[in-house]
Amino acid sequence: MSSQAEVIARNARKAGNVLKVLSDEQRIFILHKIHDALKENAGAIKVANEVDLKVANETGIKPSLIKRLDLFKGDKFEIMLQGIQEIAELEDPVGKVLMARELDEGLTLYKVTAPVGVLLVIFESRPEVIANITALAIKSGNAGILKGGKESVNTFREMSRIINDCIEKYEPECHVPVNAVQLIETRQDVSDLLNQDDYIDLVVPRGSNALVKQIKNNTKIPVLGHADGICSVYVAKDADIEKAKRIVYDAKTNYPAGCNAMETLLINREAKNWEDVLTNLITKGDVTVHLSEDVKEAYLQKLQASNLLTDKIRSKIVLAEESDFYREFLSLDCAVKFVNSTEDAISHINQHSSKHTDSIITENEASANKFMRGIDSAGVYWNASTRFADGFRYGFGAEVGISTAKIHARGPVGLDGLVTYQYQMRGDGQIAGDYLGAGGKKAFVHKDLDINNIVL
Amino acid sequence: MSSQAEVIARNARKAGNVLKVLSDEQRIFILHKIHDALKENAGAIKVANEVDLKVANETGIKPSLIKRLDLFKGDKFEIMLQGIQEIAELEDPVGKVLMARELDEGLTLYKVTAPVGVLLVIFESRPEVIANITALAIKSGNAGILKGGKESVNTFREMSRIINDCIEKYEPECHVPVNAVQLIETRQDVSDLLNQDDYIDLVVPRGSNALVKQIKNNTKIPVLGHADGICSVYVAKDADIEKAKRIVYDAKTNYPAGCNAMETLLINREAKNWEDVLTNLITKGDVTVHLSEDVKEAYLQKLQASNLLTDKIRSKIVLAEESDFYREFLSLDCAVKFVNSTEDAISHINQHSSKHTDSIITENEASANKFMRGIDSAGVYWNASTRFADGFRYGFGAEVGISTAKIHARGPVGLDGLVTYQYQMRGDGQIAGDYLGAGGKKAFVHKDLDINNIVL
Incomplete structure (x- = not known):
């Protein structure tokens, strides 16, 4: 029998496989719709946010933390909405040609960016982060499993409901699948998901160093993040x-x-x-x-x-x-x-x-x-x-996090930290056996092509 | 007290830090010297290889495996030597500028390739592989800890002695450090080293799928390899x-x-x-x-x-x-x-x-x-x-391995799978506090520069 974590992870993988083939226009479309839905439902989100604030006040949380929980303080909510639109309009990180090489006449190799697949993103209590991460995941063609800090659970739940309803509503039109973004709520869910390395490709913890360290020590999935900043x-x-x-x-x-x-x-x-x-x-x-x-x-x-x-x-x-x-x-x-x-x-x-x-x-x-x-x-x-050392100062448009890992993504990470690459080969019936080294006589040409002139 | 594995790993890290700053000329120099040393000591290597062959024959190993152990069958040895020279002459994978961006007048950000650091490479019994891996590691500016199949232990030991003597001899001249390449001999050493994630950056298993699977399940260090090819x-x-x-x-x-x-x-x-x-x-x-x-x-x-x-x-x-x-x-x-x-x-x-x-x-x-x-x-x-799907067919010059991981390196991996990148910032006293977002008034320029015109 599959565990709940496995079901979530498998559904995310399926959603990721759908997201992977969508066009930038389709991904942009849904991000604008999510923007609109959150804007239209500001009232409901505010009610949920007030519940979180009331609980926080009752349990005697530090005023500085309470300030962070308040989604409607100043222009925080508007900035959050604007952030979704800004991410939507960034250059498409998927399908960029990184290399093109003619191996032989009619046989060409392309190195092309592609989504990583399924992200597990764990973040703190600031309620606006859920919108930011949803936008980053969808824009980069990845399915996201999201877990936010428990102090904002009511706000997260309401925003996640609105986002999921919106995706479901427009699925027939733009094909972004319902499980593109899944919210999970408990720490137990997180630790179960950390074992789903067959389905989850990257863990992105955005929170305290203690959290990042703990996650790194408890998963075989690659972790994008930093445990220390010395x-x-x-x-x-x-x-x-x-x-x-x-x-x-x-x-x-x-x-x-x-x-x-x-x-x-x-x-x-x-x-x-x-x-x-x-x-x-x-x-x-x-x-x-x-x-x-x-x-x-x-x-x-x-x-x-x-x-x-x-x-x-x-x-x-x-x-x-x-x-x-x-x-x-x-x-x-x-x-x-x-x-x-x-x-x-x-x-x-x-x-x-x-x-x-x-x-x-x-x-x-x-x-x-x-x-x-x-x-x-x-x-x-x-x-x-x-x-x-900061994604915005580096001009990345959006910051996914800062990594102290040595491979994949280092330092401030923009949207390109959420993509990897694939080799596409386009041929016309070529077989290896015709070429030198595999039994044949043909030699490879290996001529690099100008990637600026290539549209796939 | 430090374990033997920790000493080996720490020495590799130190050697890696030295290798990292050497010029391509220095790395090329030592590779040609290693080539010469192996060539000059062909006799001693042959003697060692014959011991391995004798042991293999006595223990009744399969003829196909014995054929693989024989380093002097046909032109295998010459091809091995030639391979070192070919890798030496490949384009320098280190210090390539991948991106250059003016953040403000006199403040420029560069994304530059850099060695991964310390590689733990585990390979089968073909004796020529040790030369190939030594060349790949040094060319890419990485320190290597190498473990070969036990059937060729005498050949590996002799070749490793020759390589290390050669590095030691020329260290005053070209600064390639003695611990640039360390041979380890037992499986216990491997499993101890798999815990040294503070010092080792990448494990490259080149062998059976069972080996790769076992390694992946027993280390937190990133593994470059594939457990299956379905x-x-x-x-x-x-x-x-x-x-x-x-x-x-x-x-x-x-x-x-x-x-x-x-x-x-x-x-x-x-x-x-x-x-x-x-x-x-x-x-x-x-x-x-x-x-x-x-x-x-x-x-x-x-x-x-x-x-x-x-x-x-x-x-x-x-x-x-x-x-x-x-x-x-x-x-x-x-x-x-x-x-x-x-x-x-x-x-x-x-x-x-x-x-x-x-x-x-x-x-x-x-x-x-x-x-x-x-x-x-x-x-x-x-x-x-x-x-x-093969590094030589893709035109990579040398193949490090084939990866089925989803991040860092995918598919056939050339020398670029052994490098990562760093962000270099060159300024003239700039501080963040002068800029918008960190308390100041200055705006960032974020102007991309043509990387073809940049020499660092």
């Missing part, structure tokens, strides 16, 4: 210290809770006026610096020598523990260490970082190139803040 | 039956042990003269056809009506069981079934195939397009034999 900035010997001050300050303080915030600062002990970077962080940014012993000693010496050591600075200095260099503070804290060279910085980062984004500050191009080639992370920056 | 050919309603005969015959008989051989034949019951496809397979190809009940009945009727039913044909007909449609025969057998439409064929294949390669035979372009978009496999062919 980003480093390296102030090299030839750094322009004004740039270093600005970048380090931005990387740490612009949004400390972001996964692209700096957590570790590496300083070349020969960098001129490196102490200004720390003083700026502390006095302007209110950052607590966790200094390794030699940095602490040298910093205090410099400040005392120039009479700049204040009580405020003193209060913001902590002696770093080794574990601080593996730590994602997510707060106005950072770990600071001396290194002797770019090689040392590379070696420290490759050992300690989470392969997210790391930056070098230097005026020396050779050092910058060495750093960018040597660091094993998704993002390697030169004289720029790690905070740029 | 390829189908669909003879559609509008098939040119002469093409169908040729293609089906080639797909099944050209090399039945190949993973790209046809295992399932789907026939549209309205295809004209479909019975000729079966008769050709049986009489010319000596294939045993496992027919579903309705195909068997219809086929016998047709043959009796035209007086073509022979004892040979009768002897090659077997009634198919449902499990035959999930079966990789790897022999002169195939399962045959009627379907009513291209949709039915797609649905059967998406449910039963191993996502390797599937082909439609038809003169109707609309059906072909429907099939190619609908099938969820790495290769989707129109009027061509599934046997074309």
Whole structure:
């Protein structure tokens, strides 16, 4: 007998097989209809959202979380609706020709993008995310199984009902299948689905690092996400210290809770006026610096020598523990260490970082190139803040998530993280046995064709 | 205390970090030196190989396997040496610019290929494979941990010694590190290494399907490989039956042990003269056809009506069981079934195939397009034999393996399956806080640059 999870997963696979062959127009059509349906049913969604808010208030949830649950605060609902339309109008990620090669006369090989298939997306309680993920999944031709945070269950249920009713209504017209988007509600459902690797192709957790870690440890399905964001900035010997001050300050303080915030600062002990970077962080940014012993000693010496050591600075200095260099503070804290060279910085980062984004500050191009080639992370920056690691800043139109995996999708992931590729071969009866290597005499031509001129 | 596996994996990671920054010239240099060293030490390798052959003969191994162990049979050794040089001279897979985008004046984002990092490659007993894999790993800037079949242990050990001595000798000159290639010898080592997901980025099993399955079930590291090759050919309603005969015959008989051989034949019951496809397979190809009940009945009727039913044909007909449609025969057998439409064929294949390669035979372009978009496999062919699914036939220069995974690398995989990408950002002190969305006023430009004009 099939488990409930298997039924959900199998239905998603079937829906995915239908979605895969639909045209961009059909996918755009349903996204606009979903937009309209959510807009028309704003009243019902608001009622459901109020139930969630009432429950949240009663159970004494933090005000910051309650603010996130409120879908109708300010223009959140309108922005959500607009987001669906924006995703609908993005360039079609499916069916793009990546390579075309003539193997022989009348025998041509094409490498073409195709949907991954079935996505299991797990996200937090912000109710607008369900619309965003629905749009991303359908636009990329994938079936989605969605699980949102339990605090918004009533809102999710209502929105999912509206979306599914809309898809069902227009199925005869545009063929987007009913099971294109399925909402699941319990954690048990999630853990059962994590075993459905025959049917589910990719898990996309968008939530806390603890959640991502737990999912990675409990599934054989590839996971698109990041469990940690331990980003480093390296102030090299030839750094322009004004740039270093600005970048380090931005990387740490612009949004400390972001996964692209700096957590570790590496300083070349020969960098001129490196102490200004720390003083700026502390006095302007209110950052607590966790200094390794030699940095602490040298910093205090410099400040005392120039009479700049204040009580405020003193209060913001902590002696770093080794574990601080593996730590994602997510707060106005950072770990600071001396290194002797770019090689040392590379070696420290490759050992300690989470392969997210790391930056070098230097005026020396050779050092910058060495750093960018040597660091094993998704993002390697030169004289720029790690905070740029973001799908919108990269110009992706939509962000699916940020990945610290090393294959498939790395760093900020746009719609192209939800597609893979297939090889299409178009022939006229050719058989391998006619060619060299398989018993025949014909040779292959292997002539690459200009992909800009190809319409399949 | 670190386990032996952890030490090996950590050393590989360190070596990988060094290899990552080497130039193509340095990688080419060492590959030619390895070529020379293996050539010069042919005598010692032959002695080791003879020990393996002697042991194999004594333990009564199958002659076909012994033939595979013999590295000096015919021109096998010379072809192996030539292969190293060919891989050395392939286009550098590392550092290719895939995308370049101006985010703002002086702030540019590049998507650049980079080595995956550390490969664990497990292969069979053919001794020449160690040279091939060494060349592929080094050329792509990856560190390799290699485990070959135990029947060739003496040959592997000798070749690995020669390769490592050579790398050590030239390390001062070209900086390819000693642990770039490490040979391991026992199955226990493999299973310990499969837990080292902190250090190993990709497992490449090149061997039996049982091996691949076992590895996939025992590691969280991504696996590049295929556990099954259940390829189908669909003879559609509008098939040119002469093409169908040729293609089906080639797909099944050209090399039945190949993973790209046809295992399932789907026939549209309205295809004209479909019975000729079966008769050709049986009489010319000596294939045993496992027919579903309705195909068997219809086929016998047709043959009796035209007086073509022979004892040979009768002897090659077997009634198919449902499990035959999930079966990789790897022999002169195939399962045959009627379907009513291209949709039915797609649905059967998406449910039963191993996502390797599937082909439609038809003169109707609309059906072909429907099939190619609908099938969820790495290769989707129109009027061509599934046997074309092969790295050399695709023009990849070298084949790393064939993948049935859905992400990272699909189908035949060339050197590009051993690289991933990184985002490089080159700036001049830019911070996120100056831009819209992060507290500032500046807007992003997001202007794509022509990647053909970029040298980093």
